[in-house]
Amino acid sequence: MSKLILVPTPIGNLGDITVRAMEVLKSADLILAEDxxxxxxxxxxxxxxxxLRSHHKFNEHRSLExxxxxxxQGTVTALVSDAGTPGISDPGFLLVxxxxxxxxxxxxxxxxxxxxxxxxxxxxxxxxFCFEGFLPQKKGRQKRLASLAEEERTMIFYESPFRVLKxxxxxxxxxxxxxxxxxxRELTKKFEETLRGTLSSLAEHxxxxxxxxxxxxxxxxxxxxxxxxxxx
Numbered sequence: 001m002s003k004l005i006l007v008p009t010p011i012g013n014l015g016d017i018t019v020r021a022m023e024v025l026k027s028a029d030l031i032l033a034e035d036x037x038x039x040x041x042x043x044x045x046x047x048x049x050x051x052l053r054s055h056h057k058f059n060e061h062r063s064l065e066x067x068x069x070x071x072x073q074g075t076v077t078a079l080v081s082d083a084g085t086p087g088i089s090d091p092g093f094l095l096v097x098x099x100x101x102x103x104x105x106x107x108x109x110x111x112x113x114x115x116x117x118x119x120x121x122x123x124x125x126x127x128x129f130c131f132e133g134f135l136p137q138k139k140g141r142q143k144r145l146a147s148l149a150e151e152e153r154t155m156i157f158y159e160s161p162f163r164v165l166k167x168x169x170x171x172x173x174x175x176x177x178x179x180x181x182x183x184x185r186e187l188t189k190k191f192e193e194t195l196r197g198t199l200s201s202l203a204e205h206x207x208x209x210x211x212x213x214x215x216x217x218x219x220x221x222x223x224x225x226x227x228x229x230x231x232x
Contacts (some may be wrong), residue, residue, distance in 0.1 A: 002071050002098045006092060007078045008085040008111025012188035014045055016112050022046055028078040030070065032092055033152050038082045054066065055079065057091050065096045071104050089158050097140045115156045118216035121194055122154075122182035129154040135167060145174045147216040152223035161185075161211040165203060171219060172199035177212065181221040188211035 010016040025031060025048050032055035033039035039052060055063065066230055071077050079086045079095065085108075086092035099106050119126050130153045135141055148155060159167050164183070171180070177200035184194040191213065195202060199219070 001076060002074055003076050003105045003107060004071055004095065005076065005078045006086045006096070006106070006108040007080050008081050009039070009042060009083060010112065010188065011083040011112050011114045012186065016188055017042075017046070018109070018111050021109055021111055022048070025050060025078055025080075027076070030077045032067065032077060032095075034081045039080055042140060044131050045067065050078075055091060055095070060091050060094050061189065063162045064095060067095060068098055068102050068104060071099065071100070077179045083112070083114075085111060088113050088115075088131075106207070112188075114158070114184075114214070114216050117187055118182070118184040118194070118218055119154065120121070122186065122218040122222050123196055124180060124182065124218055125152045128152075128221075129156060131156045134158050137163070141170075145170055149174055150222055152221045155219045157217040157219070159215045159217055161213060161215065164211045164215045164217070165206045167217065168199055168203040168206065170176055171217070172203055175199065175219065175222075180224060182218045184216045184218070185211070187216065189213070 005028070007021050007024055009021070025043065027187065028050050029052050031039065031052050033052050034056045036052045036054055043050065055067065067077070079092060081090035084090065087096065096106050111185055115131055119129060130151065132148070132155055136156060156165065168183070171181070178198045181202055182194055182196040182201050183202050186192045195205060
């Protein structure tokens, strides 16, 4: 049967892959991978031998039709990213949209994604939140930050170790230095760490300690004070 299946992969600990995800990867005719070397490591760990093809943000625009043609020929194709769920700050959206336009069945498996454990362990309200992913690096960055100044929901950001300090400082400038936040890094890995405090205290921490690993920043919305008062 022609089908595209989105398969989440572990964000760190290889034991976090689901049984169903392994079954799908083993039975697929083709696996589209963000980085074939990273995915090959995972597949070798679980003795999965399926053809791999590269599918990443630098080639997805020009390869969409060819991939869809392959699926339509009767290929069960699994799409994976380097870590987590395809389409969540990773390639996937464009292919899913094109498959649906061409009436190719699309299925998505539940599984690992970094922002969920970061959110629920932050100690900040998780009943209502907005996922912002990576902020623009240059153009549009200040505009995006300004648009969040009155956001009432808990906000979630992804960030690299090279920009996490800058992002914390800019968030503090826009949202207020005393806004509550948490920073999680290396989730599910050996050196997993979550720090909680104010934006200013977290920024100060990384001024004194070089950031390492991939980061998830969770920031309280502007309504946290009202939320806390209602709970009390």
